[in-house]
Amino acid sequence: MTRIDATAQRGFDRVLGAENVISDRARLRSYECDGLTGYRVIPALVLLPRTAEQVAAAVRVCAEHGITFVARGAGTGLSGGALPVADGVVISLQRLRRVLAVDPVDRLAVLEPGVTNLEITKAAAPYGLYYAPDPSSQQVCTIGGNVAENSGGAHCLKYGFTTNHVLALEVVLADGSVVTLGGDTTEQLGPDLRGVFLGSEGTLGIATKVTVRLLRTPEAVRTLLADFPSVAAAGEVVSDIIAGGIVPAAVEMMDTLAIEAAEAAVCAGYTLGVPAALVVELDGPAQECHNQFERVKAICEAHGCTRLHIAADAEERAAIWRGRKSAFAAVGRISPDYFVQDGVVPRTRLAEVLSRIGEMGEAVGLRVANVFHAGDGNLHPLVLYDASAGETARAEKLSAEIAELCVELGGSLSGEHGIGTDKACSMPKMFSEADLELMGRVRDAFDPGGLCNPGKLLPTPRLCGERPGKYRPHPLEAAGVIERL
Amino acid sequence: MSTPSAFDPHRPPSRELLDDCVHCGFCLPTCPTYQLWGEEMDSPRGRIYLMSLAEQGEIGLDGALHEHIDACLGCMACVSSCPSGVRYDRLLEAVRPQLERNVPRSRSDRLFRNVIFALFPHRRRLQVAAAIGVVYQKLRGLPAMARLTERVAGMGATFARLAALEALLPPVRLRDAFAALPERIPAAGTARRRVALLTGCVQDVFFHQVNVATARVLAAEGCEVLVPRHQHCCGALELHSGRELSAIARAQRTIATFEKLPVDAIITNVAGCGSSMKQYGELLADDPAWATRAAAFSATVRDVHEVLAELEPVAPRHPVRARVVYHDACHLGHAQGVRAQPRAVLRTVPGLRLVEAAETELCCGSAGIYNLVAPDAAAELGARKAANIRAAHPDLVVTANPGCLLQLRRHLAATSGDAFVPLMHPVQVLDASIRGTAPAMD
Ligand SMILES: Cc1cc2nc3c(=O)[nH]c(=O)nc-3n(C[C@H](O)[C@H](O)[C@H](O)COP(=O)(O)OP(=O)(O)OC[C@H]3O[C@@H](n4cnc5c(N)ncnc54)[C@H](O)[C@@H]3O)c2cc1C
Ligand code: SF4
Numbered sequence: 025m026t027r028i029d030a031t032a033q034r035g036f037d038r039v040l041g042a043e044n045v046i047s048d049r050a051r052l053r054s055y056e057c058d059g060l061t062g063y064r065v066i067p068a069l070v071l072l073p074r075t076a077e078q079v080a081a082a083v084r085v086c087a088e089h090g091i092t093f094v095a096r097g098a099g100t101g102l103s104g105g106a107l108p109v110a111d112g113v114v115i116s117l118q119r120l121r122r123v124l125a126v127d128p129v130d131r132l133a134v135l136e137p138g139v140t141n142l143e144i145t146k147a148a149a150p151y152g153l154y155y156a157p158d159p160s161s162q163q164v165c166t167i168g169g170n171v172a173e174n175s176g177g178a179h180c181l182k183y184g185f186t187t188n189h190v191l192a193l194e195v196v197l198a199d200g201s202v203v204t205l206g207g208d209t210t211e212q213l214g215p216d217l218r219g220v221f222l223g224s225e226g227t228l229g230i231a232t233k234v235t236v237r238l239l240r241t242p243e244a245v246r247t248l249l250a251d252f253p254s255v256a257a258a259g260e261v262v263s264d265i266i267a268g269g270i271v272p273a274a275v276e277m278m279d280t281l282a283i284e285a286a287e288a289a290v291c292a293g294y295t296l297g298v299p300a301a302l303v304v305e306l307d308g309p310a311q312e313c314h315n316q317f318e319r320v321k322a323i324c325e326a327h328g329c330t331r332l333h334i335a336a337d338a339e340e341r342a343a344i345w346r347g348r349k350s351a352f353a354a355v356g357r358i359s360p361d362y363f364v365q366d367g368v369v370p371r372t373r374l375a376e377v378l379s380r381i382g383e384m385g386e387a388v389g390l391r392v393a394n395v396f397h398a399g400d401g402n403l404h405p406l407v408l409y410d411a412s413a414g415e416t417a418r419a420e421k422l423s424a425e426i427a428e429l430c431v432e433l434g435g436s437l438s439g440e441h442g443i444g445t446d447k448a449c450s451m452p453k454m455f456s457e458a459d460l461e462l463m464g465r466v467r468d469a470f471d472p473g474g475l476c477n478p479g480k481l482l483p484t485p486r487l488c489g490e491r492p493g494k495y496r497p498h499p500l501e502a503a504g505v506i507e508r509l
Numbered sequence: 510m511s512t513p514s515a516f517d518p519h520r521p522p523s524r525e526l527l528d529d530c531v532h533c534g535f536c537l538p539t540c541p542t543y544q545l546w547g548e549e550m551d552s553p554r555g556r557i558y559l560m561s562l563a564e565q566g567e568i569g570l571d572g573a574l575h576e577h578i579d580a581c582l583g584c585m586a587c588v589s590s591c592p593s594g595v596r597y598d599r600l601l602e603a604v605r606p607q608l609e610r611n612v613p614r615s616r617s618d619r620l621f622r623n624v625i626f627a628l629f630p631h632r633r634r635l636q637v638a639a640a641i642g643v644v645y646q647k648l649r650g651l652p653a654m655a656r657l658t659e660r661v662a663g664m665g666a667t668f669a670r671l672a673a674l675e676a677l678l679p680p681v682r683l684r685d686a687f688a689a690l691p692e693r694i695p696a697a698g699t700a701r702r703r704v705a706l707l708t709g710c711v712q713d714v715f716f717h718q719v720n721v722a723t724a725r726v727l728a729a730e731g732c733e734v735l736v737p738r739h740q741h742c743c744g745a746l747e748l749h750s751g752r753e754l755s756a757i758a759r760a761q762r763t764i765a766t767f768e769k770l771p772v773d774a775i776i777t778n779v780a781g782c783g784s785s786m787k788q789y790g791e792l793l794a795d796d797p798a799w800a801t802r803a804a805a806f807s808a809t810v811r812d813v814h815e816v817l818a819e820l821e822p823v824a825p826r827h828p829v830r831a832r833v834v835y836h837d838a839c840h841l842g843h844a845q846g847v848r849a850q851p852r853a854v855l856r857t858v859p860g861l862r863l864v865e866a867a868e869t870e871l872c873c874g875s876a877g878i879y880n881l882v883a884p885d886a887a888a889e890l891g892a893r894k895a896a897n898i899r900a901a902h903p904d905l906v907v908t909a910n911p912g913c914l915l916q917l918r919r920h921l922a923a924t925s926g927d928a929f930v931p932l933m934h935p936v937q938v939l940d941a942s943i944r945g946t947a948p949a950m951d
């Protein structure tokens with residue numbers, strides 16, 4: 025049944041031990057999708073290496089036999105990046121999860137790729153240090169996945185994305201050779217190949233060792249949760265805070281539906297039914313933090329805030345964040361299925377984009393919940409649907425249209441969840457043919473045989489049809505029900 | 510075109526419950542088997558996925574599904590960590606009986622399980638086993654016996670499992686094994702509550718002192734305690750292993766014994782028993798003769814710490830100066846959501862300092878009969894738990910489940926060379942504090 029020839033299979037068995045090669049169909053199926061369950065492909069084999077050497081050895085077997093491979097971390101990706109390839113293997117990095125070193129003097133940590141984002145902070149905490157990028161999935165997603173997706177989180181507004189915190193990478197290339205990109209300091213000579221790898225979604229190789237920067241835990245942290253009578257009012261608060269020269273550690277916004285889901289999940293103390301809630305967090309030296317916090321409070325009140333809740337202690341702060349961070353996954357409580365979309369728009373157009381999304385949802389009879397990193401205009405509309413009621417295709421289409429709307433409004437496709445399978449066909453909306461060709465050449469330079477996570481990130485004719493992702497009018501648009509600007 | 514479900518029509522896992530899982534993976538890090546093996550099929554997300562495939566008739570019940578459901582500890586850490594409120598507990602309780610009914614086990618596996626279930630739920634048989642155990646433990650001191658056990662342990666899986674059983678046997682005082690509490694213990698001072706106490710099977714034979722302490726503490730805090738003489742096993746081990754029919758029979762018997770008592774609460778000091786008795790309502794929901802009775806019974810069941818935490822302490826406490834680690838039993842923390850109450854109760858003891866060990870949400874590997882049927886995985890988890898506990902440098906470790914006590918005792922001892930760490934049930938600490946004596950070790 026497997027589509028891998030016997031000598032290759034023996035090769036994998038030899039380098040990993042047969043018990044670490046999954047070939048049974050039922051078991052393989054548990055790897056057929058990641059966090060985006062709409063796309064499913066059963067891989068030919070799943071490989072479970074324990075060490076970087078085994079990863080390299082397995083990739084060499086792939087190279088020898090021309091077998092494609094897909095790296096997989098925790099499988100929380102939301103763009104189908106870890107979607108298997110039918111004739112290929114999945115290389116799971118879940119067993120490479122040792123923290124190899126924490127260096128409190130140089131403030132860095134060396135990690136195997138399967139270490140979870142939160143584990144890094146746990147390992148650093150005894151030294152008064154932490155790892156800054158904090159995706160909502162931080163308790164489960166891996167640093168390898170974070171590197172591949174250049175993930176961000178609520179605190180990226182002030183501290184930047186994964187790429188701003190990764191110093192060096194050990195990478196297994198498609199031919200099985202092992203290279204180091206970057207180094208232990210931020211000052212590097214020559215082109216920044218580390219930067220090229222960051223966000224490449226597993227298409228350039230497999231990261232087997234990651235060196236990250238650690239930051240000192242801030243002296244003070246203040247967090248507030250404020251309710252507003254409209255999304256527009258909350259959006260103005262965000263603009264005023266930033267115009268006032270304040271750089272908050274995080275500014276997050278949630279709408280009515282997202283609040284409903286989060287409250288159902290964790291009872292974090294959000295107000296049900298309000299149109300918009302903002303979470304604002306400031307950190308830094310105690311005095312500065314205090315002064316700025318007073319100004320933020322005043323801005324909130326000036327825009328008609330209906331409730332202002334200030335976290336009294338670490339526990340209350342944790343509750344506010346629990347609410348925000350569980351919001352995506354918690355949407356499962358108010359809808360059987362959902363697509364998470366991920367786009368960026370200029371902050372000034374937030375209110376506009378949200379009302380457009382609302383209209384688009386209404387037009388096709390689907391609800392859309394919104395959670396977003398308001399500070400940098402990164403929005404996550406969640407399209408709620410019921411697969412068993414046959415709504416999948418409609419939801420998928422709405423989700424793609426929302427992404428394209430962001431581009432139309434002068435934004436970009438993905439803030440942080442990556443392009444993967446989900447949005448590869450939409451890439452031509454944002455990049456010219458010349459851009460895409462250049463990206464293709466970079467990719468070929470790393471992986472001339474096209475074995476590394478093929479079909480992801482860059483549009484292919486097979487994936488997207490003859491006109492890869494070119495604009496095609498929506499049937500409703502053609503019927504004059506909706507229109508695009 | 511849809512294929513018929515691989516499950517039989519008697520209570521299959523429901524499609525709605527399966528659909529609640531959105532595949533986000535948030536449950537992965539707290540799943541002990543995923544921690545051990547790093548495989549999708551041995552994670553909650555993977556197990557639910559396999560159940561779902563079977564429900565759609567895309568895979569059978571034997572093979573992958575059976576093996577990976579067998580490997581599940583039933584610790585319910587995934588229920589606690591799931592933001593979407595997926596009821597893995599209900600899914601597992603639906604799937605396990607299906608597998609027990611429909612998938613034949615290997616002969617040796619079947620025999621071994623039969624031995625366990627012939628022994629554990631029966632007080633009398635446990636008493637006999639305890640008596641043999643006392644002799645055995647004396648003999649074990651002899652070098653010849655130790656060599657024999659070693660050799661036996663080297664002889665394959667079944668013997669490894671027997672060795673696991675042996676290594677867990679607690680030192681018992683024969684007097685305890687056969688002792689019984691009086692049928693009624695009056696409250697000290699004015700009675701604030703009237704409660705009934707489930708004495709449990711394993712608990713009463715191997716940890717009788719815990720029951721004695723529970724009754725004393727409850728009485729001191731103003732509870733009149735009734736202890737029905739003819740009570741039997743509550744069926745927890747069977748319920749959690751998918752032996753549905755015998756679990757139902759035991760549930761009915763337990764309900765019949767307790768429901769006629771005029772009490773405010775039915776109390777247990779065993780996490781596993783509490784979680785199963787709180788589930789009777791669901792277990793008997795389809796049986797018209799029992800549904801209401803079972804639901805009423807379950808609504809009255811409380812863990813001893815829940816009751817104690819509710820009552821404003823009245824009995825004066827003497828200081829117990831110790832660093833104490835409270836270990837959350839999965840069936841108390843994850844299955845019943847009772848985490849704060851035992852800690853709150855322990856904090857009423859002056860001088861006692863509660864310290865938290867790392868990875869509190871991770872199962873110790875005891876998990877009902879798991880450490881007997883899957884000794885290797887259980888031992889790995891036990892060692893990990895013991896290391897985490899030791900790192901917190903406790904003077905004393907407390908936990909509210911006999912299975913955990915046995916498992917921790919074994920693994921805290923196994924890392925010997927380190928200091929001896931006494932283990933007990935939280936009510937024993939409270940009892941010692943109220944009575945002003947040194948806590949009694951069993
Ligand atoms: C509920 C929820 C909330 C989320 N919130 C956020 C958020 O706030 N911010 C955010 O940025 N993302 C978020 N995500 C998306 C996701 O968690 C991130 O993209 C994360 O970085 C993926 O990590 P992973 O380990 O699960 O990777 P996977 O999903 O397993 O893989 C993702 C991609 O990385 C590649 N890959 C994995 N490991 C390696 C490696 N070692 N070397 C090379 N390539 C590799 C894979 O091939 C794939 O293309 C969320 C997801 C969920 C389900
Ligand atoms: S069980 Fe819950 S936490 Fe686990 S994958 Fe499903 S929805 Fe996510």
Ligand code: SF4
Binds near residue numbers: 587
């Ligand atoms: S019950 Fe425990 S062992 Fe079983 S899937 Fe859930 S977390 Fe894992």
